[in-house]
Amino acid sequence: MARASSPQNIERVVTEAQDRFIAVWGKMGGAWGISRTMAEVHALLMITAEPLCTDDVMDRLQISRGNASMSLRALLDWGIVYRAHKRGDRKEYFEAERDVWTMFTTIARERKKREIEPVVASLYEIRDMTGRTIDASGADAAAKAKLEHHNERLDTLLRFIHAVEKMAEALTAIESAEVTSTIDTLSAGHKD
Amino acid sequence: MARASSPQNIERVVTEAQDRFIAVWGKMGGAWGISRTMAEVHALLMITAEPLCTDDVMDRLQISRGNASMSLRALLDWGIVYRAHKRGDRKEYFEAERDVWTMFTTIARERKKREIEPVVASLYEIRDMTGRTIDASGADAAAKAKLEHHNERLDTLLRFIHAVEKMAEALTAIESAEVTSTIDTLSAGHKD
DNA sequence: GGGCATTTTCAGAACTTCCTGAAATATTTG
DNA sequence: CAAATATTTCAGGAAGTTCTGAAAATGCCC
Known part of the structure; x- marks a missing residue:
């Protein structure tokens, strides 16, 4: 050089x-x-x-x-x-912040708080608009099917978000020093 | 209702x-x-x-x-x-796309390709500007310290990014049906 | 290949976000 | 507490993005 x-x-x-x-x-x-x-x-x-x-x-x-x-x-x-x-x-x-992993998890947590949580709250509200249990006795079949499809979609999405949140929680709980071993665990846990 | x-x-x-x-x-x-x-x-x-x-x-x-x-x-x-x-x-x-997890991993992979990979390539180029090994024999102490600090910072960042990439790879390799069990593994692997 | 249905493109308009610079506010010090 | 120094705020303008609508291109059918 x-x-x-x-x-x-x-x-x-x-x-x-x-x-x-x-x-x-x-x-x-x-x-x-x-x-x-x-x-x-x-x-x-x-x-x-x-x-x-x-x-x-x-x-x-x-x-x-x-x-x-x-x-x-x-x-x-x-x-x-x-x-x-x-x-x-x-x-x-x-x-x-000098530790890159700390920086990363701080940003992740902050974004979750600012961007994800309000969306999730809205989604739950929206889900509630169409009822927890369906009473569509008077309705025609088409309307019923639409309603059921709609609810099924939202429920799937909410279950998924819940799963990802738990995943993110587990990940951001990791300490800087443990990162490498976690990657090994993850990769090992998924040998096709 | x-x-x-x-x-x-x-x-x-x-x-x-x-x-x-x-x-x-x-x-x-x-x-x-x-x-x-x-x-x-x-x-x-x-x-x-x-x-x-x-x-x-x-x-x-x-x-x-x-x-x-x-x-x-x-x-x-x-x-x-x-x-x-x-x-x-x-x-x-x-x-x-009907499967939410597939949608999610598709987006993740696409963003990685479009946004992360070019950045990583640039970072490697930038790291190369200041040499793999340092020959600063003629330089004064202050300049040497600056150079070393700079390289140390970039190396730390690149190591970190590499680790996160591996993590993301492992995560997006998971199939829709396996999501729940992976969360358990992650959470269990980190009982403080 | 002419006529019709559909999709794509793109120049400029509408909108949004970001930045400046100067004035207002806050803080420290003698 | 007045002067000096440092920081924040914000109105207005610059820069960037997204959207429209109409014209061009594409594909399809007889």
């Missing part, structure tokens, strides 16, 4: 690699529900050794103060970025 | 429940990367007993022909909606 031999060159290459990492992570965040910039800020904090302050983030990503402030706040809300402080410095600094 | 006793009433309630289901599913699709309408079309096909044609979808969801066509095509691409035909009818009809 002669390429990275002079100090300036190393700095340059690392910075370039960081920039590309930030771009890739940002694009991915966009594909998921997170805004591109928020994901970029997260990437920057992940890849940087030192905690950064708002101005560092603004300068490095070329974004406005408002945007930086909002994005950092949102990341704090998600629980994957922490506040940090430097002695004799009044500014707030920020650093990303 | 006296509410649902006359034929007209049953039809009305089922239709209303369908509408609410479509709305909920559509909103959820929006929160994930899928467009709201595409998710609504999917919901409609899931909840309806009969296969539907483009005009049925347009009428029921009040969307344009173009939109309906695009959404149906995209759902076919994703592999969670199939073409169907009716004898003596030239129109194309569409129906959703």
Whole structure:
């Protein structure tokens, strides 16, 4: 690796690699529900050794103060970025969660709470609209069949969601150190 | 459940429940990367007993022909909606995948292919920018530390992603009927 | 191959989301 | 508590996405 031999060159290459990492992570965040910039800020904090302050983030990503402030706040809300402080410095600094598995399970739990749970609640409500037990005595056969099909569909879906929730619970309960052995268990449990 | 006793009433309630289901599913699709309408079309096909044609979808969801066509095509691409035909009818009809677990694993595999794999490829490229082995002999300590930190971070992330990929592989290999027993295995394997 | 039914495409309109920058608010320090 | 510094908020504008509707393309039947 002669390429990275002079100090300036190393700095340059690392910075370039960081920039590309930030771009890739940002694009991915966009594909998921997170805004591109928020994901970029997260990437920057992940890849940087030192905690950064708002101005560092603004300068490095070329974004406005408002945007930086909002994005950092949102990341704090998600629980994957922490506040940090430097002695004799009044500014707030920020650093990303260092353990990748913890980061992952935190995001998963947060998304479940924000996106899955309200949907499941609505689905139960919708299921209740058409009754737990069917009294369609006066109805014609076509209407009855429709009703039964509808309920069967929703029940299947709800059973499935319930199963996936239990699966997700079991998975996110795993500790960072146990990940590898769990994969072995899973793969072994399914030898076709 | 006296509410649902006359034929007209049953039809009305089922239709209303369908509408609410479509709305909920559509909103959820929006929160994930899928467009709201595409998710609504999917919901409609899931909840309806009969296969539907483009005009049925347009009428029921009040969307344009173009939109309906695009959404149906995209759902076919994703592999969670199939073409169907009716004898003596030239129109194309569409129906959703009936097994929920199959639908789920199909979506998971598709997202992996479209969104995860390109990201992973980029990450490997980025990792290669800063070398497999470090030759920073001429560099000062600070630059060296930065480089090492950067590489360590990327390596950790890549190892993690690799682990999750294996996990996802093992999970999506499970057949519909085996889901329940897998959950038991997972939960049992983790009694704190 | 002409006529008819159906599907696809796509330019621009409508809508949504995101970002900026400056003003308002909060916090620390002398 | 006033000045200095740091942070948050938000109206308006920029950027991005989704949808429409009509025109083009495709496929089918006699």
